[in-house]
Amino acid sequence: MxxxxxxxxxxxxxxxxxxxxxxxxxxxxxxxxxxxxxxxxxxxxxxxxxxxxxxxxxxxxxxxxxxxxxxxxxxxxxxxxxxxxxxxxxxTLPDLLQLQGEQKTRYLDPFLSDATAICFALTESAGGSDPARNTLTRAARDGDGWIINGSKIWVSDFDDADRVFVFARETRERVASSVSMFAVEKNNPGLVARAFPMLGEYTTHQLTFDNCRVDEVARIGMEGTGFKAAQDALNATRFSNAAATIGIAQRCYDMMVQHAKQRNLFGSLLSDKQAIQSMVVDSWIEIQQNRLVMYSCAEKDDRGEDTRVEASMTKLTCTEMVGRVIDRAIQIHGGAGCTYESPLAHWYDSQRMSRIWVGPSEVLKYRVLARHLMREG
Structure with a gap:
């Protein structure tokens, strides 16, 4: 452990x-x-x-x-x-911490004082798992500013945000080096939002940019640096998602053990049943294994080493694990675990999405990890 x-x-x-x-x-x-x-x-x-x-x-x-x-x-x-x-x-993104002059005054200082909130728009319906090629939103030069056209989907935290940082291409070339990041105020008349209710009572948004004009200061960083900024954010978010799922799994484990020790069935406690013991042990082992891997990878990151592969691996295994633990906890609780008066039912809904956000399991497994292993071999 x-x-x-x-x-x-x-x-x-x-x-x-x-x-x-x-x-x-x-x-x-x-x-x-x-x-x-x-x-x-x-x-x-x-x-x-x-x-x-x-x-x-x-x-x-x-x-x-x-x-x-x-x-x-x-x-x-x-x-x-x-x-x-x-x-x-x-x-926030490390890139935003480097802002200077008018950009710092406009975008960073209000955020650091907690006066404003922000969100990020990266994913598009053409394929969120491959933003280097599937970012179709365009930002075209127009005098002393930019005109943005396109659409983003599954944008989190838009309701509470004051501005959106959107990733768009400056050229028609569908490569990572053409993607830049732009700041768009939420009240910009060229920005239209549509809400999507999701599993787990989440709400995400589709954002449409229709001749959305922003000024010169709105481009963050140099041309073509947006994709790297997004990748850095995904790396950090994958680690965060892993930690969140371990915390949820631990609470579910604690609940299943407590319930098994209190619930009588056919003259004895659930905790005396071999099938229940097996589910408890399996959950404990999975949580401890994933916790060990996650923190070991985090130590590597703290030493300044590249952990892009480790972040993907950790996010993959932890988000797969939490679904199994939640399912076992509900099974042990029976009908009481299926009501929304229990946190188990809420997590059963919301954590289904954890296997999709910031990299679906299949993409992380075959696009990131398999390619890395083949290169290593």
């Missing part, structure tokens, strides 16, 4: 206290059928910021916590044991 260092365990304990003080109450309300808003999450978010848990990866000179990847994943794992986790702020 992987053992966290004492300093990291202290951070985990801090997160656990904030979650217990603020977020578990929200979980109870959600399980009663209440609709929660962003304002409901604000007390927990503010408590986390007062405790120094803001901008977990952000440099200290910008007001962040500047934590290692191991520390960040441990925090995410603990936080996601709750159905209504803390919404940490201050996380």
């Amino acid at each position: 992987y053992e966290l260092k004492e300093e990291t365990r202290a951070l985990v304990d801090l997160v656990r206290r904030i979650v217990n003080d603020h977020q578990m109450r929200l979980e109870s309300r959600k399980l009663r059928g209440e609709k929660l808003t962003s304002a409901d999450y604000q007390p927990g978010r503010e408590a986390a910021r007062r405790a120094g848990l803001w901008g977990l990866s952000l440099p200290r000179e910008l007001g962040g916590a500047d934590l290692s990847l191991v520390d960040r994943l441990a925090i995410i794992e603990e936080n996601r044991k709750c159905l209504t986790p803390i919404r940490f702020g201050g996380e």
Whole structure:
């Protein structure tokens, strides 16, 4: 089993206290059928910021916590044991942290002060798993600005965002080096949004850019640097997704053990049944194996090594694992696990998408990992 260092365990304990003080109450309300808003999450978010848990990866000179990847994943794992986790702020693309002059004043400073929220639009219906070739949205020069035309889909966090960072081609050439990143204000008249309700009560959006004009300052970085920025973000997100699924799986495991120890069936406890014991043991082994792999890969990242393959592997195995653990937990709970008065049913819905977001399992397995292994061989 992987053992966290004492300093990291202290951070985990801090997160656990904030979650217990603020977020578990929200979980109870959600399980009663209440609709929660962003304002409901604000007390927990503010408590986390007062405790120094803001901008977990952000440099200290910008007001962040500047934590290692191991520390960040441990925090995410603990936080996601709750159905209504803390919404940490201050996380963004590394490229945005390099902004200077007017771009810094317009885009970075308001975000760092928590005055504005942002989202990113990368995926297109032509094929989100291959954005280097399937980014068809175009940004064409027009005087002292740009005209953007195209469409993006499955855009998360748009409801709460003030602006969108969209990835678009500057040329017709369908290669990674033609993709740049542009900032578009949410109230731009050339931006039209359509909401898509999703599994797990999520909402994503399709964004249509119809002769959407932005000024010269709106292009972030040099021409053709957008794809690398997106890939860097995907790498970090894959690790974060892995940690989230381990936290959820651990909570499901704890619930199944507790239920098995309390539930009588045919004159004895469920925990005495060999079939139940097998499901519990299988879940425990899978969680521990994936936790060990994830943190070992994170240590490699903290040493400055390239972990693109490790991030893909970890995301793949963890998101596959959590579905099996949730399914076993529901099976042990029976009908009580199938009601939305239990977090198990909510996770059964929402975690189905984890095998698709930021790289479907099949793409990570055969496009990323298999190609890497063939090159290594």
